Amino acid sequence: MTTTTTTPSAPERARPYRGTKVRRQRVRAAWTFLAPMLVTLALVAGWPLLRTFYFSLTDGTLSALGDASFIGLENYLVYDNGTWYGLLTDPLWWRAVWNTVFFAAVSVSLEVVFGVIVALILNAEFRGRMLVRAAVLIPWAIPTIVSAKMWAWMLNDQFGIINHLLMALGLIDSPIAWTASATYSMWAVIMVDVWKTIPFVALLALAALQMLPKDCYEAAEVDGIHPVRVFFKVTLPLITPALMVAVIFRLLDALRVFDVIYVLTSNASSTMTMSIYARQQLVEFQDVGYGSAASTLLFLIIALATVAYLYLGRKQLQLGGD
Amino acid sequence: MLKKPLINAALLATATAAFASPVHAADLTISCGAVGAELELCEEGVEAWEEETGHEVDIVSTPNSSTERLSLYQQILSANSGDIDVMQIDVVWPGLLANHLLDLNEVLGDDAAEGHFEAIVENNTVDGKLVAMPWFTDAGVLYYRKDLLEEYGHEPPETWEELTEIATEIQTAEREAGNDGMWGFVFQGRAYEGLTTNALEWVSSYGGGTLVDEDGKVTINNDRAAAALDLAASWIDDITPEGALNYTEEEARGIFQSGDAVFMRNWPYAWSLAQSEDSDVRDKVGVVKLPHGPDGESAATLGGWNLAISKYSEAPSLAAELVAFLTGEAEQKRRAIEGSYNPTLERLYEDDEVLAAVPFFGTLYDTFANAVARPSAVTGESYGRVSNAFFDTTHSVLSGDTSAADALAQLESQLRRLERRWK
Numbered sequence: 177m178t179t180t181t182t183t184p185s186a187p188e189r190a191r192p193y194r195g196t197k198v199r200r201q202r203v204r205a206a207w208t209f210l211a212p213m214l215v216t217l218a219l220v221a222g223w224p225l226l227r228t229f230y231f232s233l234t235d236g237t238l239s240a241l242g243d244a245s246f247i248g249l250e251n252y253l254v255y256d257n258g259t260w261y262g263l264l265t266d267p268l269w270w271r272a273v274w275n276t277v278f279f280a281a282v283s284v285s286l287e288v289v290f291g292v293i294v295a296l297i298l299n300a301e302f303r304g305r306m307l308v309r310a311a312v313l314i315p316w317a318i319p320t321i322v323s324a325k326m327w328a329w330m331l332n333d334q335f336g337i338i339n340h341l342l343m344a345l346g347l348i349d350s351p352i353a354w355t356a357s358a359t360y361s362m363w364a365v366i367m368v369d370v371w372k373t374i375p376f377v378a379l380l381a382l383a384a385l386q387m388l389p390k391d392c393y394e395a396a397e398v399d400g401i402h403p404v405r406v407f408f409k410v411t412l413p414l415i416t417p418a419l420m421v422a423v424i425f426r427l428l429d430a431l432r433v434f435d436v437i438y439v440l441t442s443n444a445s446s447t448m449t450m451s452i453y454a455r456q457q458l459v460e461f462q463d464v465g466y467g468s469a470a471s472t473l474l475f476l477i478i479a480l481a482t483v484a485y486l487y488l489g490r491k492q493l494q495l496g497g498d
Numbered sequence: 499m500l501k502k503p504l505i506n507a508a509l510l511a512t513a514t515a516a517f518a519s520p521v522h523a524a525d526l527t528i529s530c531g532a533v534g535a536e537l538e539l540c541e542e543g544v545e546a547w548e549e550e551t552g553h554e555v556d557i558v559s560t561p562n563s564s565t566e567r568l569s570l571y572q573q574i575l576s577a578n579s580g581d582i583d584v585m586q587i588d589v590v591w592p593g594l595l596a597n598h599l600l601d602l603n604e605v606l607g608d609d610a611a612e613g614h615f616e617a618i619v620e621n622n623t624v625d626g627k628l629v630a631m632p633w634f635t636d637a638g639v640l641y642y643r644k645d646l647l648e649e650y651g652h653e654p655p656e657t658w659e660e661l662t663e664i665a666t667e668i669q670t671a672e673r674e675a676g677n678d679g680m681w682g683f684v685f686q687g688r689a690y691e692g693l694t695t696n697a698l699e700w701v702s703s704y705g706g707g708t709l710v711d712e713d714g715k716v717t718i719n720n721d722r723a724a725a726a727l728d729l730a731a732s733w734i735d736d737i738t739p740e741g742a743l744n745y746t747e748e749e750a751r752g753i754f755q756s757g758d759a760v761f762m763r764n765w766p767y768a769w770s771l772a773q774s775e776d777s778d779v780r781d782k783v784g785v786v787k788l789p790h791g792p793d794g795e796s797a798a799t800l801g802g803w804n805l806a807i808s809k810y811s812e813a814p815s816l817a818a819e820l821v822a823f824l825t826g827e828a829e830q831k832r833r834a835i836e837g838s839y840n841p842t843l844e845r846l847y848e849d850d851e852v853l854a855a856v857p858f859f860g861t862l863y864d865t866f867a868n869a870v871a872r873p874s875a876v877t878g879e880s881y882g883r884v885s886n887a888f889f890d891t892t893h894s895v896l897s898g899d900t901s902a903a904d905a906l907a908q909l910e911s912q913l914r915r916l917e918r919r920w921k
Contacts, residue, residue, distance in 0.1 A: 237879075238572065238576045239572070239575075239576050239597060239598075241576075259915075261915060268890075332741070333739055333740065333741030333744075334679070334739065334741060334752070334753060334758070335752075351739070351741070352740075353739065353740035353741035353742075353743065353744065355741075355744050356687075356688075356740055356741045356742070356743035356744035356745075357740050357743065357897070358894075358897045358898075358899060441744070442563070442688065442689060442690060442744075443565075443689050443690070443886075443890075444688075444689045444743075444744075444893065445689070445890055445893070445894065446897070446899075456886070459569045459572065459573065460565065460568070460569050460882055460886070461882050461883050461886070462572060462576075462879075462882070
């Protein structure tokens with residue numbers, strides 16, 4: 177494994193390459209090709225982001241956006257009459273942050289575990305494999321609003337099928353109010369999200385599994401290594417890069433989760449996430465300034481989480497490589 | 499057996515016809531609620547107007563949760579969009595939406611609202627402008643199972659404590675008799691505007707005030723309010739299913755109408771549905787005013803919906819004609835008889851046909867005339883926040899997260915922060 181791999185860039189790197197004419201030309205070409213994309217990104221991502229940040233420094237309302245006046249950081253934190261006000265002192269906001277982080281951590285972990293299991297099953301040879309592969313994708317294909325509403329009915333405390341099944345099996349003796357009780361609602365939401373996104377993780381993991389070199393497995397088989405050990409020592413390290421991509425996609429999605437939670441539990445504080453909090457301020461209370469402050473913090477938190485994740489992930493890979 | 503294919507064929511035919519016919523825009527668009535039989539009644543009323551005038555109207559149905567409906571309207575209106583000409587708006591919204599609504603006195607004349615309940619007309623008048631015509635009024639009432647109360651030898655309860663006792667007794671006995679799904683009392687417990695109306699009734703009937711008083715002072719942090727919420731919290735999982743913490747009007751009605759609850763707090767619209775032919779509790783239902791606390795009087799939160807015209811409408815005078823027709827006497831009477839929607843015209847409460855269809859319109863007239871208003875006028879643009887803080891607090895007390903006393907102290911400081919917005 178270690179001696180046979182040669183990187184094609186190694187000989188190139190040896191040449192005095194930097195600063196040559198060819199090099200300069202290539203850099204210019206690269207920028208030319210990238211420019212349209214960068215302009216588009218600046219327009220559709222940069223501009224709204226800057227505008228949101230600007231609004232977070234004003235007292236604008238949705239009904240009279242034009243009359244917004246600059247108030248500095250008052251939406252975030254302000255000292256008035258002996259008390260601190262603002263987003264950073266709002267317990268509900270911090271509850272929303274905690275809910276979001278908890279939701280993201282638990283749901284993404286579960287999705288990765290189950291996603292890999294599903295991928296391993298789909299990777300095996302059996303009759304009707306194509307059919308099963310297509311079927312597994314269904315939860316991912318249903319629009320979230322539709323699947324969340326469907327789960328809301330299935331989880332209904334009085335006439336939902338989940339309670340009916342659990343009662344028939346004798347696991348519970350009275351119906352559980354899945355989406356109403358503060359204890360269960362977060363888990364109900366996580367369960368629905370996991371159900372929905374397992375196919376996504378499974379698909380990426382499956383793609384990675386199919387690229388794996390067969391010779392490692394043959395060698396392992398010859399040496400009589402236990403399959404579980406093979407999975408942890410060979411398969412898992414080899415599909416880790418693909419899983420990391422899956423995790424980052426899912427993590428970004430989970431940190432800004434809105435639809436599934438809003439449909440299942442509305443504005444209830446036990447499941448309120450940062451997005452739901454921001455929407456409530458922006459739309460329900462028409463407070464563009466305060467809502468934008470929440471959106472800005474939401475963006476910063478997601479950015480931080482992504483950077484931290486990438487940094488740790490790279491470190492891990494380097495350590496693994498050594 | 500033969501019916502189904504026929505229906506499918508019919509559906510297919512209409513669908514094809516709809517696609518085949520040339521698309522022509524309607525003259526007006528109206529938004530109607532879809533709680534209970536609301537949408538049906540609205541469609542019938544609009545159809546009658548279409549036949550009379552030859553105009554064409556599109557009906558948009560809106561979310562059942564009033565909180566979400568408000569968000570939708572605010573989005574449409576703040577975009578200065580005339581997509582919806584006539585809007586059905588809640589009794590607490592005129593102050594919030596007034597800037598986007600037409601002055602109806604201008605298009606319908608100064609006596610447009612004559613004969614309607616004075617209090618509602620006043621509520622709908624913002625800065626001297628009549629921004630909405632009263633369509634139907636609402637007040638919370640207590641539905642009870644006549645047959646069950648009779649069987650167990652009880653009169654309808656006068657106080658909340660009595661209600662709790664009777665509900666507990668009947669629920670226990672019925673469950674022992676094999677009726678496993680029986681509950682004592684259902685109401686609207688979801689974290690939304692409906693919970694504000696419910697909780698205001700508990701607090702107010704305990705003598706605990708109305709959250710914010712007429713001068714804009716925050717009054718909610720008092721012992722009576724705490725006692726009221728504590729009692730309500732004790733119902734959950736005892737006589738009220740825990741799921742009620744996620745119920746709106748229709749979920750509560752679902753339980754009651756399938757015969758699975760002894761009592762229900764709801765609006766009058768549930769009456770005609772509970773008495774409909776496919777109802778499991780037909781002719782077994784009674785309606786009385788809501789109970790009260792030890793030192794209070796029964797209180798019913800004022801609800802009700804009005805019709806307003808968007809300032810951005812392209813056909814304001816036509817829209818006004820439709821509004822005048824829908825809020826007129828004939829239409830209100832039809833809605834009262836068919837759907838038990840409370841008329842806003844006082845004289846209809848003496849109409850024999852109306853009283854025959856909905857007897858409690860007569861017996862509970864005082865309740866409807868003296869319903870307790872939510873503090874929307876005094877808090878103005880902040881009402882949404884105030885109500886939100888209140889229903890969130892109530893919701894966490896009901897879920898057992900905090901005690902009522904602690905929660906109300908916290909609510910008070912939260913409202914104090916907002917106070918400077920309306921004072």
